[in-house]
Amino acid sequence: MILETQKLAKSFGGLTAVHDVNLHIQEGELVSIIGPNGAGKTTLFNLLTGHISVDSGRVIFKEKDITQLPPHAISRMGIGRSFQRLNIFPRLSAFENIQVAVFSQQRKSRNIFARASKLARHETEAILESVGLLDKKNVTGGLLAHGDQKRLEMGIALAVEPSLLLLDEPTQGMSPKESGELTQLIQKLVRERGLTLIFVEHDMNVVFGISDSIIVLHQGKILFEGKPDKVRKNEEVQRVYLGDERGTWSSLLRK
Ligand SMILES: Nc1ncnc2c1ncn2[C@@H]1O[C@H](COP(=O)(O)OP(=O)(O)OP(=O)(O)O)[C@@H](O)[C@H]1O
Numbered sequence: 479m480i481l482e483t484q485k486l487a488k489s490f491g492g493l494t495a496v497h498d499v500n501l502h503i504q505e506g507e508l509v510s511i512i513g514p515n516g517a518g519k520t521t522l523f524n525l526l527t528g529h530i531s532v533d534s535g536r537v538i539f540k541e542k543d544i545t546q547l548p549p550h551a552i553s554r555m556g557i558g559r560s561f562q563r564l565n566i567f568p569r570l571s572a573f574e575n576i577q578v579a580v581f582s583q584q585r586k587s588r589n590i591f592a593r594a595s596k597l598a599r600h601e602t603e604a605i606l607e608s609v610g611l612l613d614k615k616n617v618t619g620g621l622l623a624h625g626d627q628k629r630l631e632m633g634i635a636l637a638v639e640p641s642l643l644l645l646d647e648p649t650q651g652m653s654p655k656e657s658g659e660l661t662q663l664i665q666k667l668v669r670e671r672g673l674t675l676i677f678v679e680h681d682m683n684v685v686f687g688i689s690d691s692i693i694v695l696h697q698g699k700i701l702f703e704g705k706p707d708k709v710r711k712n713e714e715v716q717r718v719y720l721g722d723e724r725g726t727w728s729s730l731l732r733k
């Protein structure tokens with residue numbers, strides 16, 4: 479098991495955003511977390527990466543307790559993440575965005591080769607290539623198309639050489655075509671780099687298309703978890719989502 483949480487909990491004032499969540503993530507798994515707006519998905523990610531403090535419970539990554547560690551220590555241990563809101567430098571080129579992330583990782587890990595590879599050109603270009611942005615490396619981040627900005631963000635997350643990658647709504651705001659392409663890219667990255675991936679996603683085509691298992695979060699609690707087919711057929715999940723006629727939930731869950 480690469481990641482485990484034990485009774486992880488977080489409240490904001492009177493609101494319990496994450497309620498005694500127990501995760502058991504196996505190495506190499508591709509896991510999605512789904513749930514309505516406000517279910518606690520982003521808060522759960524923030525607890526895993528140290529961006530907000532835990533009220534109670536524990537986070538265990540590769541058999542080490544990381545519950546109290548700050549974000550930079552957690553990323554150094556091999557957990558990379560992308561954010562729900564875009565988190566790139568809009569004035570830097572695609573190349574520079576990745577280069578900054580590679581530099582900061584090299585400094586953090588006190589890599590003895592850091593001086594020799596001052597420009598980190600090789601590492602930076604390898605990452606740009608793997609997220610499909612090598613031909614746009616000189617384009618300013620803020621001028622890239624939305625889909626390419628999301629790819630760039632994924633590249634920044636890869637700069638920490640993660641073994642566990644957390645993506646918060648990677649296809650948000652994308653056209654179906656862009657989202658299909660990104661989904662393929664995610665699968666390729668997971669396979670090529672032997673990553674474990676946990677991603678939050680509202681697009682059910684993506685969720686049911688690539689997940690090994692799905693965790694359904696509802697009001698801060700795990701309502702159900704299992705393989706896509708089991709989730710689709712589960713009555714409680716259907717009850718929670720069939721009311722939501724807006725999204726792609728209803729049609730997919732009824733299939
Ligand atoms: N810093 C905060 N202070 C107060 N309340 C917060 C804070 N962060 C989140 N919340 C609340 O906690 C609950 C869970 O929020 P969270 O952002 O984790 O949901 P989510 O599942 O990611 O939703 P979405 O699908 O809209 O991104 C919501 O009711 C939200 O308003």
Ligand SMILES: [Mg+2]
Nearest residue numbers: 519520521562
């Ligand atoms: Mg969220």
